[in-house]
Amino acid sequence: MRLVIAQCSVDYAGRLAAHLPSARRLLIVKADGSVLVHSDGGSYKPLNWMSPPCTLKEEGQGGDALVWTVTNKAGEQLVIAIEEVFHDSAHELGVDPGLRKDGVESHLQALLAEQIETLGKGWRLIRREYPTPIGPVDILCRDAAGATVAVEIKRRGEIDGVEQLTRYLELLNRDPLLAPVRGVFAAQEIKPQARVLAVDRGITCAVLDYEVMRGRDDPSSRLF
Amino acid sequence: MRLVIAQCSVDYAGRLAAHLPSARRLLIVKADGSVLVHSDGGSYKPLNWMSPPCTLKEEGQGGDALVWTVTNKAGEQLVIAIEEVFHDSAHELGVDPGLRKDGVESHLQALLAEQIETLGKGWRLIRREYPTPIGPVDILCRDAAGATVAVEIKRRGEIDGVEQLTRYLELLNRDPLLAPVRGVFAAQEIKPQARVLAVDRGITCAVLDYEVMRGRDDPSSRLF
DNA sequence: CCGTAAATGTCGTCG
DNA sequence: CGACGACGTTTACGG
Structure with a gap:
């Protein structure tokens, strides 16, 4: 350098x-x-x-x-x-060993998939990254009554995320094996405008407590 | 420093x-x-x-x-x-005079407004940055038949831009003086998924050639 | 100060 | 290699 x-x-x-x-x-x-x-x-x-x-x-x-x-x-x-x-x-610096991160969306998704009952008692995971033609849905699951639920997870919930979930829901609801599918917008923090848009579209909002979820986590899956 | x-x-x-x-x-x-x-x-x-x-x-x-x-x-x-x-x-560096840019979206917008017939013969500009309650539409114009057209301009056309234009169109179409308003999604490059979504919503896609448009430009409006 | 949109975005991941 | 979404996005701009 x-x-x-x-x-x-x-x-x-x-x-x-x-x-x-x-x-x-x-x-x-x-x-x-x-x-x-x-x-x-x-x-x-x-x-x-x-x-x-x-x-x-x-x-x-x-x-x-x-x-x-x-x-x-x-x-x-x-x-x-x-x-x-x-x-x-x-200056000679050599190769850098690189960065270790913790607390990003993928980790939130893994935690929520593990602890899907955070969203409601009796809920069951169908799968993470459920594939659709326009991209994977973060989590697809069933509520206690057996109805399909699509979950979009963000660290910070903004309008974009609601739009994304809306597109998935529109597509999933065309599948007679899944329909009717409702949506849950889950984030550590949800912006007022995003919440308004979500509610207007019949999407449920869920605020996630990362620290609490991490506390319930299987420690072997932690980064450090 | x-x-x-x-x-x-x-x-x-x-x-x-x-x-x-x-x-x-x-x-x-x-x-x-x-x-x-x-x-x-x-x-x-x-x-x-x-x-x-x-x-x-x-x-x-x-x-x-x-x-x-x-x-x-x-x-x-x-x-x-x-x-x-x-x-x-x-080291003492002092205050920096800062950067001058050319070729970003605002410039593309100015060029397209000047050369609105790029989108179709007989088209006329209504105005750039046409105000709506949720933000300004990049360009509002009329086609040869006199129908209103809202144009969203991006350097790279992705899904976000189609969503943005869709929100504008929904709003503009509530105005009886303008309706019906159709949309044009204009970009130097349009991603396949964005194109699919746009077409599905009846939005026309237009690929812009910046170099060609710049060649037709009035040189006095250039930054340097 | 808050909210939205742009960026020479950059960076990972997955097909 | 391209497409796509996240990012400690950062940054500029408008109300």
Whole structure:
């Protein structure tokens, strides 16, 4: 990894065109050739960048002036005109062992499938990821009376999720072996507008308590 | 901006829990206190990070060992345990003038409004960003026969966009001065599932060629 | 400040 | 390799 602090201007020509006027910035060149241009604020997103795989060509322009041209397979180009370099260092980092995550939707889905009676006493799981032509339904199950229920799970329940569940319900209800199928929209948090839309469509809302569900979980299935 | 190359392990506890085993990594501390943890590969996204506003607390553990604790307003924490430091430098960068973009959806919308006959001979623009209670319709126009048409524009046409247009159409069709209103889903690229859904709902799909439209553009309206 | 829509989204997963 | 959905999405924009 190479770190450069430099006064530079940047142009990107690819999926769109973008331009950065001259200023002092951090340039990062990673081992895979990718380049990031960071300012001293904003957030984790660089001002500009080129994703790997790509190649960096460095050309002198006389004096301190340099031009870096970064090109990827698709022909997208990032051109960095360097006026002055204030810092330039290289470092060996090696391969990163990578990130372990816990608490995402897939885990919520696994927990709810295990503990389907969270939604109602006597409920039984049919299957997770029940396939339909427009994609899998998170959970398909039967309530105590034997009626089919489709469950859509989100970490944060917003309008999109209600739309998604609505599409599944429309499709599932065309299947005479399953119909009538009703819907449950389950999330750790449900936005007011999503709840209004769900209720308007006859969909039940269920707020899930991740910590409680995790507490009831079989510990062998935990990540760490 | 401070740049540190260090052997470190990282834990994040916030919206989810995440852990990074010990490895050599780049740590960036920006002027606003935000922290990025980068490996020597991947892409522009850090392995882990804390967005501003946040505060960094640095504590010695004896020897080279250090612990950085980064906390934000919501109580989310990023804990970086540093075993060994290989590089540590600070740099003044100043405020960045920011990025200028060209070729995003707003530009596509402007071009299509200018060249509305791309969608059909004799079509006339009513207006861009036609307001409705649930948000503005990208373009409202009339076809050669004088029938109202609502156009939703995307760079990449996916299911979300069809849903969005469907909501607009439902609303617009309640207005007796406009009804019947039909829909056109216009994008540089339309995904198969989005096309299926659109056609099923009687929405016409139109694939836009940005380069061709740009060639026909009035150059005075360009950003640069 | 909240809600919605866009993004050079990026990233995983599954066909 | 493409399609699809999640994301600590982040970010910009409007009310």
